[in-house]
Amino acid sequence: MQTVYVNGDYLPKDEAKISVFDRAFLFADAVYEVTSVIGGKLVDFAGHMARLHRSLGELDIEPPVSDDEMLDIHRRLVAENAIEEGMIYLQVTRGTADRDFLFPEKDVRPNLVLFAQAKSLIDNPFVERGQKIVSMEDLRWRRCDIKTTQLLYASWAKSLAHADGADDAWLVRDGFITEGTSNNAYIVKEDGTIVTRQLSEDVLSGITRSAVLECARQLQMKVEERPFTVEEAKAAAEAFSTSASSFVNPVVEIDGSTIGNGAPGPVARRLREIYLEKSRAAAI
Template sequence: MRTVYVNGDYVPENEATISVFDRGFLFADAVYEVTSVLDGKLIDFPGHMARLSRSLGELDMAAPVSDDELLDIHRRLLSENDLVEGMIYLQVTRGAADRDFLFPEADTRPNLVLFTQEKSLIDSPLAERGQKVRSVDDLRWRRSDIKTTQLLYASWAKSRAHAGGADDVWLVRDGHVTEGSSNNAYIVTADGTIVTRHLSPEILSGITRQAVLQCARELQIKVEERPFTLDEVRGAREAFSTSASSFVSPVIEMDGMAIGDGEPGPVARRLREIYIEKSRAAAI
Protein backbone atom coordinates (compact mmCIF):
# COMPACT_ATOMS: atom_id res chain seq x y z
CA MET A 1 0.00 0.00 0.00
CA ARG A 2 1.30 3.43 -0.95
CA THR A 3 2.13 6.23 1.41
CA VAL A 4 0.58 9.52 0.24
CA TYR A 5 0.95 13.11 1.39
CA VAL A 6 -2.01 15.20 2.55
CA ASN A 7 -1.50 18.65 4.05
CA GLY A 8 1.63 17.87 6.02
CA ASP A 9 0.89 14.24 6.86
CA TYR A 10 2.29 11.06 5.30
CA VAL A 11 -0.43 8.43 5.58
CA PRO A 12 -1.45 5.10 4.00
CA GLU A 13 -3.53 5.77 0.90
CA ASN A 14 -6.66 4.21 2.45
CA GLU A 15 -6.48 6.66 5.37
CA ALA A 16 -6.11 9.84 3.28
CA THR A 17 -9.06 12.23 3.51
CA ILE A 18 -10.11 15.59 2.04
CA SER A 19 -13.22 17.59 2.92
CA VAL A 20 -16.33 17.10 0.79
CA PHE A 21 -16.38 20.91 0.59
CA ASP A 22 -12.99 21.06 -1.10
CA ARG A 23 -13.25 23.32 -4.16
CA GLY A 24 -11.15 20.94 -6.19
CA PHE A 25 -13.91 18.37 -5.74
CA LEU A 26 -16.81 20.80 -6.25
CA PHE A 27 -15.47 23.10 -8.98
CA ALA A 28 -12.21 21.57 -10.29
CA ASP A 29 -10.74 24.67 -8.63
CA ALA A 30 -7.29 23.12 -8.53
CA VAL A 31 -4.00 22.86 -10.40
CA TYR A 32 -1.59 19.97 -10.67
CA GLU A 33 1.79 18.77 -11.87
CA VAL A 34 3.18 15.35 -12.70
CA THR A 35 6.92 14.80 -12.31
CA SER A 36 8.53 11.73 -13.86
CA VAL A 37 10.90 9.53 -11.89
CA LEU A 38 13.83 7.61 -13.38
CA ASP A 39 16.37 5.68 -11.32
CA GLY A 40 14.67 7.00 -8.17
CA LYS A 41 15.31 10.63 -9.18
CA LEU A 42 13.11 13.50 -10.34
CA ILE A 43 13.05 14.60 -13.99
CA ASP A 44 12.70 18.30 -14.95
CA PHE A 45 11.69 19.21 -11.38
CA PRO A 46 12.55 22.95 -11.55
CA GLY A 47 10.47 23.32 -14.71
CA HIS A 48 7.46 21.70 -13.09
CA MET A 49 7.76 23.96 -10.06
CA ALA A 50 8.00 27.06 -12.27
CA ARG A 51 4.86 26.04 -14.16
CA LEU A 52 3.05 25.26 -10.91
CA SER A 53 3.86 28.74 -9.66
CA ARG A 54 2.53 30.26 -12.88
CA SER A 55 -0.71 28.23 -12.74
CA LEU A 56 -1.29 29.28 -9.14
CA GLY A 57 -0.63 32.91 -10.00
CA GLU A 58 -3.01 32.89 -12.96
CA LEU A 59 -5.80 31.71 -10.67
CA ASP A 60 -4.92 33.94 -7.70
CA MET A 61 -4.31 30.82 -5.63
CA ALA A 62 -1.85 30.73 -2.76
CA ALA A 63 1.10 28.37 -2.77
CA PRO A 64 0.73 26.05 0.23
CA VAL A 65 4.49 25.49 0.74
CA SER A 66 7.78 26.59 -0.80
CA ASP A 67 9.54 24.86 -3.71
CA ASP A 68 12.22 23.60 -1.32
CA GLU A 69 9.56 22.03 0.87
CA LEU A 70 7.94 20.46 -2.20
CA LEU A 71 11.28 18.95 -3.17
CA ASP A 72 11.60 17.45 0.32
CA ILE A 73 8.07 16.03 0.07
CA HIS A 74 8.78 14.50 -3.33
CA ARG A 75 11.98 12.90 -2.08
CA ARG A 76 10.35 11.49 1.04
CA LEU A 77 7.57 9.95 -1.06
CA LEU A 78 10.21 8.39 -3.30
CA SER A 79 11.80 6.85 -0.23
CA GLU A 80 8.57 5.83 1.53
CA ASN A 81 7.30 4.06 -1.58
CA ASP A 82 10.62 2.74 -2.93
CA LEU A 83 9.75 4.32 -6.28
CA VAL A 84 12.41 3.73 -8.92
CA GLU A 85 10.47 4.50 -12.10
CA GLY A 86 7.13 6.20 -12.50
CA MET A 87 5.57 9.51 -11.52
CA ILE A 88 4.68 11.74 -8.62
CA TYR A 89 1.34 13.53 -8.90
CA LEU A 90 0.90 16.85 -7.07
CA GLN A 91 -2.37 18.74 -6.69
CA VAL A 92 -3.14 22.08 -5.05
CA THR A 93 -6.75 23.13 -4.50
CA ARG A 94 -8.06 26.49 -3.34
CA GLY A 95 -9.23 24.74 -0.19
CA ALA A 96 -12.49 23.86 1.54
CA ALA A 97 -15.30 26.40 1.81
CA ASP A 98 -19.08 26.43 1.72
CA ARG A 99 -20.21 25.91 -1.88
CA ASP A 100 -20.34 29.24 -3.71
CA PHE A 101 -19.27 30.27 -7.19
CA LEU A 102 -17.39 33.21 -5.70
CA PHE A 103 -13.87 32.48 -4.56
CA PRO A 104 -13.74 32.15 -0.74
CA GLU A 105 -11.90 34.53 1.53
CA ALA A 106 -8.20 34.97 0.79
CA ASP A 107 -7.22 33.30 4.07
CA THR A 108 -8.82 29.97 3.04
CA ARG A 109 -6.16 27.31 3.43
CA PRO A 110 -5.12 25.56 0.21
CA ASN A 111 -5.08 21.77 0.19
CA LEU A 112 -1.96 19.96 -0.99
CA VAL A 113 -1.96 16.30 -2.02
CA LEU A 114 0.81 14.17 -3.55
CA PHE A 115 1.01 10.49 -4.43
CA THR A 116 3.25 8.16 -6.42
CA GLN A 117 2.45 5.94 -9.40
CA GLU A 118 4.67 3.12 -10.59
CA LYS A 119 4.97 3.00 -14.38
CA SER A 120 7.48 1.70 -16.91
CA LEU A 121 8.59 4.85 -18.71
CA ILE A 122 11.67 3.62 -20.56
CA ASP A 123 10.30 0.33 -21.87
CA SER A 124 7.07 1.56 -23.43
CA PRO A 125 5.16 -0.76 -25.81
CA LEU A 126 3.21 2.25 -27.09
CA ALA A 127 6.38 4.17 -27.93
CA GLU A 128 7.76 1.07 -29.61
CA ARG A 129 4.77 0.40 -31.88
CA GLY A 130 3.52 3.98 -32.26
CA GLN A 131 0.19 5.60 -31.43
CA LYS A 132 -3.00 5.65 -33.44
CA VAL A 133 -4.87 8.91 -32.89
CA ARG A 134 -8.23 10.38 -33.84
CA SER A 135 -9.03 14.02 -34.45
CA VAL A 136 -11.81 15.66 -32.41
CA ASP A 137 -13.03 19.21 -31.94
CA ASP A 138 -11.22 21.06 -29.17
CA LEU A 139 -14.13 22.06 -26.92
CA ARG A 140 -12.12 22.81 -23.78
CA TRP A 141 -12.13 26.17 -22.06
CA ARG A 142 -9.78 28.72 -23.60
CA ARG A 143 -7.12 28.76 -20.87
CA SER A 144 -5.42 25.49 -21.63
CA ASP A 145 -2.12 27.13 -20.64
CA ILE A 146 -3.15 26.80 -16.97
CA LYS A 147 -2.64 23.23 -15.77
CA THR A 148 -5.96 22.78 -13.99
CA THR A 149 -7.76 19.58 -13.07
CA GLN A 150 -10.58 20.40 -15.52
CA LEU A 151 -9.85 17.32 -17.61
CA LEU A 152 -13.30 15.84 -18.21
CA TYR A 153 -13.50 16.67 -21.92
CA ALA A 154 -10.02 15.35 -22.64
CA SER A 155 -10.78 12.20 -20.63
CA TRP A 156 -14.11 11.70 -22.42
CA ALA A 157 -12.57 12.23 -25.87
CA LYS A 158 -9.67 9.86 -25.21
CA SER A 159 -12.00 7.21 -23.80
CA ARG A 160 -14.25 7.43 -26.87
CA ALA A 161 -11.22 7.13 -29.14
CA HIS A 162 -9.90 4.16 -27.17
CA ALA A 163 -13.27 2.41 -27.45
CA GLY A 164 -12.95 2.82 -31.22
CA GLY A 165 -9.51 1.22 -31.37
CA ALA A 166 -7.32 4.34 -31.15
CA ASP A 167 -4.81 5.25 -28.47
CA ASP A 168 -5.43 8.97 -28.13
CA VAL A 169 -6.93 12.08 -29.70
CA TRP A 170 -5.48 15.21 -31.22
CA LEU A 171 -7.68 18.23 -30.58
CA VAL A 172 -8.57 20.55 -33.45
CA ARG A 173 -9.66 24.19 -33.28
CA ASP A 174 -10.35 26.39 -36.33
CA GLY A 175 -8.97 23.68 -38.61
CA HIS A 176 -5.63 23.38 -36.80
CA VAL A 177 -4.30 20.91 -34.25
CA THR A 178 -3.85 22.37 -30.79
CA GLU A 179 -2.50 19.41 -28.78
CA GLY A 180 -3.29 15.89 -27.61
CA SER A 181 -5.52 14.90 -24.72
CA SER A 182 -2.60 15.18 -22.28
CA ASN A 183 0.41 15.91 -24.48
CA ASN A 184 1.87 18.30 -27.04
CA ALA A 185 1.61 17.37 -30.74
CA TYR A 186 4.26 17.49 -33.50
CA ILE A 187 4.73 16.61 -37.15
CA VAL A 188 7.91 16.20 -39.19
CA THR A 189 7.56 17.64 -42.70
CA ALA A 190 8.99 16.23 -45.92
CA ASP A 191 12.12 18.38 -45.56
CA GLY A 192 12.72 17.20 -41.98
CA THR A 193 11.37 20.26 -40.15
CA ILE A 194 9.66 19.69 -36.80
CA VAL A 195 6.42 21.66 -36.53
CA THR A 196 4.52 22.17 -33.29
CA ARG A 197 1.98 24.76 -32.22
CA HIS A 198 3.36 27.97 -30.73
CA LEU A 199 2.76 28.75 -27.06
CA SER A 200 -0.50 30.56 -26.35
CA PRO A 201 -3.51 30.19 -24.03
CA GLU A 202 -4.73 27.38 -26.35
CA ILE A 203 -2.07 24.85 -25.31
CA LEU A 204 -0.13 23.83 -22.24
CA SER A 205 3.48 24.88 -22.13
CA GLY A 206 4.87 21.37 -21.79
CA ILE A 207 7.98 20.95 -19.67
CA THR A 208 8.95 17.94 -21.79
CA ARG A 209 8.11 20.01 -24.90
CA GLN A 210 10.66 22.63 -23.89
CA ALA A 211 13.37 20.03 -23.27
CA VAL A 212 12.67 18.08 -26.48
CA LEU A 213 12.73 21.19 -28.65
CA GLN A 214 16.10 22.06 -27.13
CA CYS A 215 17.31 18.55 -28.01
CA ALA A 216 16.11 19.07 -31.58
CA ARG A 217 17.98 22.35 -31.91
CA GLU A 218 21.15 20.75 -30.56
CA LEU A 219 20.76 18.13 -33.29
CA GLN A 220 20.45 21.05 -35.75
CA ILE A 221 16.93 20.03 -36.72
CA LYS A 222 14.86 22.97 -37.91
CA VAL A 223 11.90 23.76 -35.66
CA GLU A 224 8.81 25.81 -36.58
CA GLU A 225 6.38 26.81 -33.85
CA ARG A 226 3.10 27.44 -35.67
CA PRO A 227 -0.35 25.90 -36.15
CA PHE A 228 -0.61 22.96 -38.53
CA THR A 229 -3.65 21.38 -40.22
CA LEU A 230 -4.94 17.83 -40.39
CA ASP A 231 -3.94 17.75 -44.06
CA GLU A 232 -0.39 18.53 -42.96
CA VAL A 233 -0.56 15.66 -40.48
CA ARG A 234 -1.68 13.24 -43.18
CA GLY A 235 1.10 14.40 -45.49
CA ALA A 236 3.82 14.42 -42.83
CA ARG A 237 6.90 12.22 -42.89
CA GLU A 238 6.27 11.32 -39.26
CA ALA A 239 4.53 12.58 -36.14
CA PHE A 240 4.90 12.31 -32.39
CA SER A 241 3.75 13.65 -29.05
CA THR A 242 5.54 14.60 -25.83
CA SER A 243 4.57 14.56 -22.18
CA ALA A 244 6.10 13.95 -18.76
CA SER A 245 4.54 10.48 -18.57
CA SER A 246 5.42 9.29 -22.10
CA PHE A 247 8.51 11.35 -23.02
CA VAL A 248 8.58 11.26 -26.84
CA SER A 249 5.98 8.91 -28.30
CA PRO A 250 5.65 8.32 -32.09
CA VAL A 251 2.27 8.72 -33.81
CA ILE A 252 1.80 6.40 -36.79
CA GLU A 253 -1.85 6.87 -37.76
CA MET A 254 -4.41 9.69 -37.89
CA ASP A 255 -8.11 8.94 -38.39
CA GLY A 256 -7.33 5.52 -39.84
CA MET A 257 -4.73 6.76 -42.32
CA ALA A 258 -1.03 5.95 -41.96
CA ILE A 259 1.40 8.79 -41.33
CA GLY A 260 4.57 8.36 -43.38
CA ASP A 261 5.25 4.64 -43.72
CA GLY A 262 3.03 3.81 -40.75
CA GLU A 263 5.98 3.04 -38.48
CA PRO A 264 7.69 5.06 -35.70
CA GLY A 265 10.00 7.51 -37.45
CA PRO A 266 13.72 8.12 -36.94
CA VAL A 267 13.32 11.70 -35.68
CA ALA A 268 10.96 10.67 -32.88
CA ARG A 269 13.12 7.68 -31.98
CA ARG A 270 16.30 9.77 -31.83
CA LEU A 271 14.67 12.54 -29.80
CA ARG A 272 13.35 9.97 -27.34
CA GLU A 273 16.81 8.47 -26.88
CA ILE A 274 18.48 11.84 -26.35
CA TYR A 275 15.77 13.16 -24.04
CA ILE A 276 16.05 10.09 -21.81
CA GLU A 277 19.83 10.31 -21.79
CA LYS A 278 19.85 14.01 -20.88
CA SER A 279 17.06 13.63 -18.33
CA ARG A 280 18.88 10.88 -16.49
CA ALA A 281 22.04 12.96 -16.38
CA ALA A 282 20.22 16.02 -15.00
CA ALA A 283 17.80 14.25 -12.61
CA ILE A 284 17.86 15.29 -8.95
Protein backbone atom coordinates in the same frame (compact mmCIF):
# COMPACT_ATOMS: atom_id res chain seq x y z
CA MET B 1 1.13 0.05 1.87
CA GLN B 2 1.09 3.15 -0.34
CA THR B 3 1.99 6.37 1.47
CA VAL B 4 0.41 9.68 0.40
CA TYR B 5 0.87 13.25 1.58
CA VAL B 6 -2.02 15.47 2.72
CA ASN B 7 -1.38 18.92 4.18
CA GLY B 8 1.75 18.07 6.13
CA ASP B 9 0.93 14.46 6.99
CA TYR B 10 2.27 11.26 5.45
CA LEU B 11 -0.51 8.71 5.61
CA PRO B 12 -1.50 5.27 4.35
CA LYS B 13 -3.68 5.87 1.31
CA ASP B 14 -6.77 4.47 3.08
CA GLU B 15 -6.43 7.12 5.80
CA ALA B 16 -5.94 10.12 3.49
CA LYS B 17 -8.97 12.42 3.48
CA ILE B 18 -10.05 15.75 2.00
CA SER B 19 -13.31 17.54 2.79
CA VAL B 20 -16.29 17.16 0.44
CA PHE B 21 -16.33 20.98 0.52
CA ASP B 22 -12.90 21.21 -1.08
CA ARG B 23 -13.21 23.42 -4.15
CA ALA B 24 -11.36 20.92 -6.34
CA PHE B 25 -14.16 18.44 -5.66
CA LEU B 26 -16.91 21.00 -6.26
CA PHE B 27 -15.49 23.21 -9.03
CA ALA B 28 -12.23 21.63 -10.27
CA ASP B 29 -10.71 24.72 -8.63
CA ALA B 30 -7.21 23.29 -8.46
CA VAL B 31 -3.97 22.88 -10.37
CA TYR B 32 -1.64 19.93 -10.61
CA GLU B 33 1.72 18.69 -11.82
CA VAL B 34 3.09 15.24 -12.58
CA THR B 35 6.84 14.71 -12.24
CA SER B 36 8.42 11.60 -13.69
CA VAL B 37 10.80 9.44 -11.68
CA ILE B 38 13.64 7.58 -13.40
CA GLY B 39 16.19 5.64 -11.41
CA GLY B 40 14.60 6.90 -8.20
CA LYS B 41 15.25 10.52 -9.19
CA LEU B 42 12.96 13.38 -10.27
CA VAL B 43 13.00 14.53 -13.89
CA ASP B 44 12.93 18.31 -14.55
CA PHE B 45 11.63 19.16 -11.09
CA ALA B 46 12.55 22.85 -11.47
CA GLY B 47 10.52 23.10 -14.68
CA HIS B 48 7.46 21.61 -13.02
CA MET B 49 7.78 24.01 -10.08
CA ALA B 50 8.05 26.99 -12.43
CA ARG B 51 4.87 25.95 -14.25
CA LEU B 52 3.11 25.25 -10.95
CA HIS B 53 3.84 28.80 -9.81
CA ARG B 54 2.52 30.17 -13.08
CA SER B 55 -0.71 28.19 -12.79
CA LEU B 56 -1.18 29.23 -9.17
CA GLY B 57 -0.50 32.86 -10.05
CA GLU B 58 -3.04 32.86 -12.89
CA LEU B 59 -5.72 31.62 -10.46
CA ASP B 60 -4.56 33.74 -7.50
CA ILE B 61 -3.83 30.73 -5.26
CA GLU B 62 -0.99 31.01 -2.77
CA PRO B 63 1.72 28.33 -2.88
CA PRO B 64 1.12 26.11 0.16
CA VAL B 65 4.82 25.31 0.75
CA SER B 66 8.19 26.49 -0.52
CA ASP B 67 9.91 24.81 -3.46
CA ASP B 68 12.50 23.32 -1.10
CA GLU B 69 9.72 21.83 1.04
CA MET B 70 8.01 20.53 -2.10
CA LEU B 71 11.24 18.85 -3.17
CA ASP B 72 11.57 17.20 0.26
CA ILE B 73 7.98 15.90 0.01
CA HIS B 74 8.63 14.47 -3.46
CA ARG B 75 11.82 12.76 -2.36
CA ARG B 76 10.23 11.29 0.76
CA LEU B 77 7.33 9.89 -1.28
CA VAL B 78 9.80 8.36 -3.73
CA ALA B 79 11.66 6.73 -0.84
CA GLU B 80 8.66 5.59 1.23
CA ASN B 81 6.93 4.11 -1.81
CA ALA B 82 10.15 2.63 -3.23
CA ILE B 83 9.58 4.28 -6.61
CA GLU B 84 12.38 3.42 -8.99
CA GLU B 85 10.38 4.36 -12.09
CA GLY B 86 7.04 6.13 -12.11
CA MET B 87 5.48 9.46 -11.21
CA ILE B 88 4.72 11.84 -8.37
CA TYR B 89 1.35 13.58 -8.68
CA LEU B 90 0.78 16.84 -6.81
CA GLN B 91 -2.43 18.85 -6.54
CA VAL B 92 -2.98 22.26 -5.00
CA THR B 93 -6.61 23.27 -4.43
CA ARG B 94 -7.93 26.69 -3.51
CA GLY B 95 -9.06 25.17 -0.23
CA THR B 96 -12.15 24.17 1.72
CA ALA B 97 -15.14 26.52 1.94
CA ASP B 98 -18.93 26.52 1.72
CA ARG B 99 -20.05 25.95 -1.86
CA ASP B 100 -20.22 29.29 -3.66
CA PHE B 101 -19.30 30.30 -7.21
CA LEU B 102 -17.42 33.29 -5.78
CA PHE B 103 -13.87 32.59 -4.70
CA PRO B 104 -13.68 32.42 -0.89
CA GLU B 105 -11.96 35.04 1.21
CA LYS B 106 -8.18 35.06 1.48
CA ASP B 107 -8.13 33.34 4.89
CA VAL B 108 -9.03 30.01 3.24
CA ARG B 109 -5.85 27.93 3.04
CA PRO B 110 -4.93 25.87 -0.02
CA ASN B 111 -4.95 22.10 0.31
CA LEU B 112 -1.92 20.14 -0.87
CA VAL B 113 -2.07 16.47 -1.84
CA LEU B 114 0.67 14.31 -3.35
CA PHE B 115 0.93 10.62 -4.15
CA ALA B 116 3.33 8.30 -5.94
CA GLN B 117 2.66 5.83 -8.74
CA ALA B 118 5.03 3.08 -9.80
CA LYS B 119 4.85 2.78 -13.58
CA SER B 120 7.04 1.55 -16.40
CA LEU B 121 7.90 4.67 -18.40
CA ILE B 122 10.91 3.73 -20.50
CA ASP B 123 9.66 0.33 -21.68
CA ASN B 124 6.77 1.76 -23.68
CA PRO B 125 5.09 -0.30 -26.44
CA PHE B 126 4.34 2.86 -28.45
CA VAL B 127 8.06 3.34 -29.05
CA GLU B 128 8.14 0.30 -31.31
CA ARG B 129 4.65 0.27 -32.82
CA GLY B 130 3.65 3.95 -32.69
CA GLN B 131 0.30 5.47 -31.73
CA LYS B 132 -2.92 5.53 -33.71
CA ILE B 133 -4.67 8.88 -33.33
CA VAL B 134 -8.14 10.18 -34.13
CA SER B 135 -8.95 13.87 -34.49
CA MET B 136 -11.70 15.37 -32.38
CA GLU B 137 -13.13 18.83 -31.86
CA ASP B 138 -11.44 20.74 -29.06
CA LEU B 139 -14.27 21.68 -26.71
CA ARG B 140 -12.18 22.40 -23.61
CA TRP B 141 -12.30 25.71 -21.79
CA ARG B 142 -10.12 28.39 -23.39
CA ARG B 143 -7.38 28.60 -20.74
CA CYS B 144 -5.58 25.42 -21.63
CA ASP B 145 -2.30 27.08 -20.65
CA ILE B 146 -3.24 26.71 -16.95
CA LYS B 147 -2.72 23.15 -15.74
CA THR B 148 -6.00 22.78 -13.89
CA THR B 149 -7.83 19.61 -12.86
CA GLN B 150 -10.61 20.37 -15.39
CA LEU B 151 -9.87 17.18 -17.31
CA LEU B 152 -13.31 15.75 -18.02
CA TYR B 153 -13.36 16.58 -21.73
CA ALA B 154 -9.80 15.34 -22.22
CA SER B 155 -10.67 12.12 -20.38
CA TRP B 156 -13.84 11.74 -22.45
CA ALA B 157 -11.98 12.33 -25.72
CA LYS B 158 -9.29 9.78 -24.86
CA SER B 159 -11.95 7.25 -23.87
CA LEU B 160 -13.86 7.82 -27.12
CA ALA B 161 -10.63 7.36 -29.05
CA HIS B 162 -9.99 4.04 -27.29
CA ALA B 163 -13.55 2.91 -28.00
CA ASP B 164 -12.84 3.69 -31.67
CA GLY B 165 -9.75 1.46 -31.65
CA ALA B 166 -7.25 4.33 -31.41
CA ASP B 167 -4.71 5.13 -28.71
CA ASP B 168 -5.48 8.82 -28.25
CA ALA B 169 -7.13 11.89 -29.74
CA TRP B 170 -5.59 15.05 -31.14
CA LEU B 171 -7.88 18.00 -30.58
CA VAL B 172 -8.81 20.41 -33.37
CA ARG B 173 -9.93 24.04 -33.06
CA ASP B 174 -10.71 26.31 -36.02
CA GLY B 175 -9.30 23.71 -38.40
CA PHE B 176 -5.93 23.33 -36.65
CA ILE B 177 -4.62 20.76 -34.19
CA THR B 178 -4.06 22.23 -30.73
CA GLU B 179 -2.64 19.27 -28.78
CA GLY B 180 -3.43 15.76 -27.59
CA THR B 181 -5.65 14.91 -24.64
CA SER B 182 -2.62 14.82 -22.34
CA ASN B 183 0.33 15.68 -24.57
CA ASN B 184 1.74 18.15 -27.08
CA ALA B 185 1.52 17.24 -30.79
CA TYR B 186 4.16 17.43 -33.55
CA ILE B 187 4.65 16.56 -37.19
CA VAL B 188 7.86 16.22 -39.18
CA LYS B 189 7.96 17.53 -42.74
CA GLU B 190 9.69 15.76 -45.63
CA ASP B 191 12.75 18.00 -45.20
CA GLY B 192 13.04 17.03 -41.51
CA THR B 193 11.52 20.23 -40.10
CA ILE B 194 9.65 19.70 -36.83
CA VAL B 195 6.33 21.57 -36.58
CA THR B 196 4.40 22.12 -33.35
CA ARG B 197 1.84 24.69 -32.31
CA GLN B 198 3.22 27.85 -30.74
CA LEU B 199 2.50 28.53 -27.07
CA SER B 200 -0.71 30.42 -26.32
CA GLU B 201 -3.82 30.04 -24.20
CA ASP B 202 -4.84 27.18 -26.54
CA VAL B 203 -2.15 24.73 -25.38
CA LEU B 204 -0.27 23.74 -22.26
CA SER B 205 3.36 24.77 -22.07
CA GLY B 206 4.68 21.24 -21.73
CA ILE B 207 7.82 20.77 -19.65
CA THR B 208 8.81 17.88 -21.88
CA ARG B 209 7.91 19.99 -24.93
CA SER B 210 10.42 22.64 -23.90
CA ALA B 211 13.16 20.09 -23.21
CA VAL B 212 12.56 18.15 -26.44
CA LEU B 213 12.59 21.30 -28.59
CA GLU B 214 15.87 22.27 -26.97
CA CYS B 215 17.23 18.83 -27.80
CA ALA B 216 16.09 19.31 -31.41
CA ARG B 217 17.87 22.64 -31.68
CA GLN B 218 21.05 21.18 -30.18
CA LEU B 219 20.87 18.46 -32.84
CA GLN B 220 20.51 21.27 -35.42
CA MET B 221 17.03 20.17 -36.39
CA LYS B 222 14.84 22.95 -37.77
CA VAL B 223 11.76 23.78 -35.67
CA GLU B 224 8.65 25.72 -36.73
CA GLU B 225 6.23 26.77 -34.00
CA ARG B 226 2.92 27.29 -35.80
CA PRO B 227 -0.52 25.67 -36.23
CA PHE B 228 -0.89 22.69 -38.53
CA THR B 229 -3.97 20.93 -39.90
CA VAL B 230 -5.10 17.31 -39.81
CA GLU B 231 -4.43 17.09 -43.55
CA GLU B 232 -0.89 18.35 -42.99
CA ALA B 233 -0.42 15.66 -40.34
CA LYS B 234 -1.67 12.96 -42.73
CA ALA B 235 0.84 14.10 -45.34
CA ALA B 236 3.77 14.39 -42.91
CA ALA B 237 6.89 12.24 -43.01
CA GLU B 238 6.33 11.35 -39.37
CA ALA B 239 4.58 12.57 -36.24
CA PHE B 240 4.94 12.26 -32.48
CA SER B 241 3.71 13.53 -29.13
CA THR B 242 5.47 14.48 -25.89
CA SER B 243 4.46 14.41 -22.25
CA ALA B 244 6.09 14.06 -18.84
CA SER B 245 5.00 10.45 -18.41
CA SER B 246 5.60 9.18 -21.96
CA PHE B 247 8.54 11.39 -23.05
CA VAL B 248 8.49 11.13 -26.88
CA ASN B 249 5.91 8.82 -28.48
CA PRO B 250 5.78 8.28 -32.25
CA VAL B 251 2.44 8.58 -34.08
CA VAL B 252 1.91 6.38 -37.14
CA GLU B 253 -1.76 6.92 -38.03
CA ILE B 254 -4.37 9.66 -37.82
CA ASP B 255 -8.05 9.13 -38.70
CA GLY B 256 -7.17 5.87 -40.43
CA SER B 257 -4.52 7.44 -42.68
CA THR B 258 -0.97 6.10 -42.40
CA ILE B 259 1.69 8.68 -41.60
CA GLY B 260 4.95 8.22 -43.48
CA ASN B 261 5.74 4.54 -43.92
CA GLY B 262 3.54 3.52 -40.99
CA ALA B 263 6.45 2.93 -38.61
CA PRO B 264 8.02 5.12 -35.90
CA GLY B 265 10.30 7.62 -37.61
CA PRO B 266 13.98 8.47 -37.05
CA VAL B 267 13.34 11.99 -35.72
CA ALA B 268 11.06 10.78 -32.92
CA ARG B 269 13.43 7.94 -32.07
CA ARG B 270 16.47 10.21 -31.91
CA LEU B 271 14.68 12.86 -29.84
CA ARG B 272 13.47 10.23 -27.35
CA GLU B 273 16.98 8.83 -27.07
CA ILE B 274 18.68 12.18 -26.46
CA TYR B 275 15.89 13.41 -24.16
CA LEU B 276 16.20 10.33 -21.92
CA GLU B 277 19.97 10.63 -21.91
CA LYS B 278 19.83 14.25 -20.77
CA SER B 279 16.99 13.61 -18.31
CA ARG B 280 18.87 10.81 -16.56
CA ALA B 281 21.93 13.00 -16.25
CA ALA B 282 20.03 16.00 -14.84
CA ALA B 283 17.51 14.21 -12.59
CA ILE B 284 17.69 15.06 -8.89
